[in-house]
Amino acid sequence: MANLGLLLGSIFLSIFILPCLSCPEYQKQALLQFKSSILASNSSFNSSTFGLESWNSSSSCCQWDQVTCSSPSNSTSRVVTGLYLSALYTMLPPRPQLPSTVLAPLFQIRSLMLLDISSNNIYGEISSGFANLSKLVHLDMMLNNFNDFIPPHFFHLRHLQYLDLTNNSLHGSLSPDVGSLQNLKVLKLDENFLSGKIPIDIGNLPNISTLTLNDNQLTGGIPSSIQKLSKLETLHLENNLLTGEISSWFRHLDIYTLFDLSKNHLSGEIPASIGALKALKLLNVSYNKLSGKIPVSFGDLENVESLDLSHNQLSGSIPQTLVKLQQLSNLDVSNNQLTGRIPVEVPYIALSQIEGSHLPIMQGSGIPPNSS
Numbered sequence: 001m002a003n004l005g006l007l008l009g010s011i012f013l014s015i016f017i018l019p020c021l022s023c024p025e026y027q028k029q030a031l032l033q034f035k036s037s038i039l040a041s042n043s044s045f046n047s048s049t050f051g052l053e054s055w056n057s058s059s060s061c062c063q064w065d066q067v068t069c070s071s072p073s074n075s076t077s078r079v080v081t082g083l084y085l086s087a088l089y090t091m092l093p094p095r096p097q098l099p100s101t102v103l104a105p106l107f108q109i110r111s112l113m114l115l116d117i118s119s120n121n122i123y124g125e126i127s128s129g130f131a132n133l134s135k136l137v138h139l140d141m142m143l144n145n146f147n148d149f150i151p152p153h154f155f156h157l158r159h160l161q162y163l164d165l166t167n168n169s170l171h172g173s174l175s176p177d178v179g180s181l182q183n184l185k186v187l188k189l190d191e192n193f194l195s196g197k198i199p200i201d202i203g204n205l206p207n208i209s210t211l212t213l214n215d216n217q218l219t220g221g222i223p224s225s226i227q228k229l230s231k232l233e234t235l236h237l238e239n240n241l242l243t244g245e246i247s248s249w250f251r252h253l254d255i256y257t258l259f260d261l262s263k264n265h266l267s268g269e270i271p272a273s274i275g276a277l278k279a280l281k282l283l284n285v286s287y288n289k290l291s292g293k294i295p296v297s298f299g300d301l302e303n304v305e306s307l308d309l310s311h312n313q314l315s316g317s318i319p320q321t322l323v324k325l326q327q328l329s330n331l332d333v334s335n336n337q338l339t340g341r342i343p344v345e346v347p348y349i350a351l352s353q354i355e356g357s358h359l360p361i362m363q364g365s366g367i368p369p370n371s372s
């Protein structure tokens, strides 16, 4: 009877007082378990090491800081759908590492749509438990120390729109299965130790707008399938070991805004079709082995603000058409084999920037720019 009383009491409570605030008991327990496992992971931690003071068993987990809940459309009960667990440490760096096993309780919360565990110094492998979180739309794991490979089950999280694994210690190659993440809009895998080729299947991500694979050890050519990415705006491939020509895939997509291909081993000429990239604001192809002339069509990049063509083997003269680029405020053509002179009609802003930090090294009959 005492039990019945308790039961009735809690039904009364949950119907009349807490219906929109309660969270399922097993989800609350999972979160409390997570809290105690991070605290237990190092004997020097205490209750104020992480900013999780509001997480206690006397309140509903939907009231806790860093937790959001919502109701599935056909139900009045609420479930945990978001965990904002970025930068949990309250102490100043250097901060001790957390083993990735502390995440285990979170894999019971299958209703999660957003999980942010960035900047927590978590090390170890990425658990297969992530496969449980099949509703995830947004997953941010940047600035940790996850190592090993990106496990295949990651590519079964079909609802993912945002995946950030920036600055971890991931090894191995990027699986062609990445192409099954059809809903991805943002994929950030930069600053890891990924090697091997960029899979052709990357071209199967119809909604991707940001792709960052920079600062890895990727080899081979840039797959021509990239030109299928019709919503791609930002592409970072700099600081890899990529080879081959860019002409084979640079096509007429007028929404590209930022291209950084610098510090690779790309060769061949810059294709004249580059002029079709009307939305381009920043182009950096520095520190490659590009040769041939700077195409006259650069003058058609009407929105370009920053052009870095330095440290290549470009030859010929700087095209007069650059005069037309009203938005250009940073032009670096230094360390090439360019000849001739800088067109005197280049807008003052561009000329002054050239004179500043990026003085082009002119050979042959070049007249260096002066202050007039």
Ligand SMILES: *[C@@H]1O[C@H](CO)[C@@H](O)[C@H](O)[C@H]1NC(C)=O
Binding pocket: 042, 043, 044, 045, 096, 097
């Ligand atoms: C525990 O934390 C202290 C600093 O608070 C750190 O010096 C120590 O290395 C950590 N131990 C482990 C096993 O991470």
Ligand SMILES: *[C@@H]1O[C@H](CO)[C@@H](O)[C@H](O)[C@H]1NC(C)=O
Binding pocket: 044, 045, 046, 047, 048, 049
């Ligand atoms: C927790 O540990 C820090 C040092 O790591 C200390 O400054 C603080 O007073 C401790 N807090 C409690 C509640 O013990």
Ligand SMILES: *[C@@H]1O[C@H](CO)[C@@H](O)[C@H](O)[C@H]1NC(C)=O
Binding pocket: 053, 054, 055, 056, 057, 058, 059, 063, 064, 065
């Ligand atoms: C538990 O957390 C709630 C906020 O979530 C707070 O109002 C309450 O004082 C806390 N209770 C205890 C015993 O710490």
Ligand SMILES: *[C@@H]1O[C@H](CO)[C@@H](O)[C@H](O)[C@H]1NC(C)=O
Binding pocket: 072, 074, 075
């Ligand atoms: C809500 O609808 C889904 C299908 O759309 C169903 O699987 C689930 O059982 C329903 N939940 C409730 C509480 O009715």
Ligand SMILES: *[C@@H]1O[C@H](CO)[C@@H](O)[C@H](O)[C@H]1NC(C)=O
Binding pocket: 104, 107, 108, 110, 128, 129, 130, 132
């Ligand atoms: C996946 O979730 C189920 C409960 O829904 C749980 O029993 C299982 O342990 C979870 N798997 C992992 C690896 O956490």
Ligand SMILES: *[C@@H]1O[C@H](CO)[C@@H](O)[C@H](O)[C@H]1NC(C)=O
Binding pocket: 182, 183, 184, 206, 207
């Ligand atoms: C791409 O995005 C559009 C609009 O945001 C959406 O309707 C469509 O379903 C998405 N396609 C895929 C394959 O996710």
Ligand SMILES: *[C@@H]1O[C@H](CO)[C@@H](O)[C@H](O)[C@H]1NC(C)=O
Binding pocket: 167, 168, 169, 191, 192, 193, 215
């Ligand atoms: C990750 O970022 C830190 C600085 O925050 C940097 O020192 C480190 O080199 C980066 N890691 C990689 C693999 O680039």
Ligand SMILES: *[C@@H]1O[C@H](CO)[C@@H](O)[C@H](O)[C@H]1NC(C)=O
Binding pocket: 238, 239, 262, 263, 284, 285, 286, 287, 306, 307, 308, 330
């Ligand atoms: C271009 O890339 C190089 C090397 O990655 C970098 O040093 C330089 O600052 C970049 N230029 C611009 C304009 O961003």
